[in-house]
Amino acid sequence: MEIVLPQLGESIAEGIIGKWLVIEGDEIDKYQPLVEVITDKVNVEMPAPVSGKITKIVATEGKTVLVGSVIALIETSDQADNEILGTSEVDTIGGFVSDMPAVGPTGAANVPQHTSQEEKNVGNISEPRLSPAVKKLVEKHNINLSELQGTGRLGRVTRKDVEAFLNIETIIPKDLVDRGIVRQAMDPIRKTIAQNMAQSAADIPDVWLSIETDVTNLVILRESIKSKFLETNGFPITFLAFAVFSVAQGIKECPIVNSSIDKDEIIVHNELNMGIAVASSAGLIVPVIKDVFDKSLTSIAAEIYRLVTSANSGNLAHSDVTSGTFTINNTGALGSNLSKPIIVPGQAAIMTTEEINKKPVVVPFDSKRTELQVSINKQEAIEIRSIMNLCLSFDHRIMDGSHAANFLNCVKTLMESFGKDTALD
Known part of the structure; x- marks a missing residue:
């Protein structure tokens, strides 16, 4: 059959x-x-x-x-x-x-x-049941079954349980190492990523731009609330949550960013479903926060925590990885200061948030902040500020540079406006 x-x-x-x-x-x-x-x-x-x-x-x-x-x-x-x-x-x-x-x-x-007879009699099973393939692997390595923790149905020991116990690693043939060449076959996930990225590069005429954002007040705000927020809610509030919230407000001002192209038509989406790139052990995964327009900072933080945790533990539902209309990637968490992201096929743009760095910045002189400023003249001073780059790749078929720049400036304005009076709920 x-x-x-x-x-x-x-x-x-x-x-x-x-x-x-x-x-x-x-x-x-x-x-x-x-x-x-x-x-x-x-x-x-x-x-x-x-x-x-x-x-x-x-x-x-x-x-x-x-x-x-x-x-x-x-x-x-x-x-x-x-x-x-x-x-x-x-x-x-x-x-x-x-x-x-x-x-x-x-x-x-x-x-x-x-409920099968096997389940009813599970209490009578004295040792784990093994498939022939798993049994051969156990016998080959002379493993004591009592040392194995079965994670399969009814506690059955699977091949993956045995491999995890042995911590089996792929051995590269010595002759390849000696020649300085190693050929490694792409795993299925890497093939999928490769196909999507190649499709994007081939089909989308993308343009890239970047803007500096002063997030000093945001850094101060998050530092002041993060401990109590975690204690109250059971999950952290990250810089990514503020970025997602800011992008949503920016898209409200520039709806064309949340769109896609279908032959000779541009489809502007009324709902914002934002993909967040997650570098999991299995490869790049982009779970999607649904209906971001309707979410507060706290609910966004909760959803980020749920999706990232699910991606890393392997509990993403199919609905968690579909229907994205815009994507954000926190490459700053990897130490990046500038990046040119590849647009997800079917979307109009993708934005990255980069690493926050302290830099000397020329600011208006403030006599009340003399301990933080080095005066240049009566109008200007130098102050150390927390600066983050926002980078955007966009589909030039759908929008022009003016649209993209306007969107980034909207996001920048909101990112710079966070402070002690910011509402989290």
């Missing part, structure tokens, strides 16, 4: 086979994790639709397959099963059984609970 790639979410037509969790010849249980499928820069862990024996793996790792395509063959004794097997549409990224752990950037899916 055939196992096909199921519908992984609305508008998803294909997926990349990331990693098979079984091998040919394995006896598997219904709902046992079969394969990791890459889509929208996150992993979907697909379960077995029936119990049986894997007779053939059709789609190899790294291969792109269409929804409905055959990915494996399974032999089952249940003659009532259909000839073509798949799973129902999935609206959540991650494992399909609620007690299944996250794998890579995945999470748990909303799937009906099933």
Whole structure:
């Protein structure tokens, strides 16, 4: 019987086979994790639709397959099963059984609970059940099963559990190292990133500009509230939250920035869904804060915390990584002072917030701030201020430089206006 790639979410037509969790010849249980499928820069862990024996793996790792395509063959004794097997549409990224752990950037899916005889008798199981492939790996490394912590269904030990226990690392052949050349195959996530970036570079005539922003008052404000804010809310308020809030106000003044192009038409979006770039262990992921126009600083901070935490732990839902209309990247957290971001296909612009640095700045002389200023004359003085660059790449088909500059200046004005009277809620 055939196992096909199921519908992984609305508008998803294909997926990349990331990693098979079984091998040919394995006896598997219904709902046992079969394969990791890459889509929208996150992993979907697909379960077995029936119990049986894997007779053939059709789609190899790294291969792109269409929804409905055959990915494996399974032999089952249940003659009532259909000839073509798949799973129902999935609206959540991650494992399909609620007690299944996250794998890579995945999470748990909303799937009906099933009570099987195996579950009823789980208390009688004296040792973890192993698939043939996992059993071979355990025997090869002479591992004591009592030392393994199973994270699979009903505590089953998976291949990933064994690999984590062994901390297995890829070994590069010595002859390649000696030649000073190492060829490393792209993993599926890197392939997806490469395809999207190549598409953007080829299709979008982008223009870049940057503006300096004095965030001294913002730095003082955040420093004064961050401890109490964390204690009260249970999550931090970051500079990124203030930047997201400021971008939303800037887009209200310059709506063209929140748009996309469709042939000869420009589509200006009424809702602002802002992607925030996250450098996770699995690669670049861009979860999306929905309806930013309607959010306060506190609610933005809460959503940033939720999305970043979910991205790093592997619990992003499919809805968390779709429908973005604008993207922001906090490259300053990586020590960058200037960057030229690549526009996400389907959007009009992307902005980066850079590292905050202290710089000497010429400011109006203030007789009340003599301890902070070095006077130049009666009108001007030099003062150390906290400066951050805002960088913007925009699609020149959609807007001109005047639109982009106006938008950046709006963001700059708001970033510089934060102070002790700023409302957080």
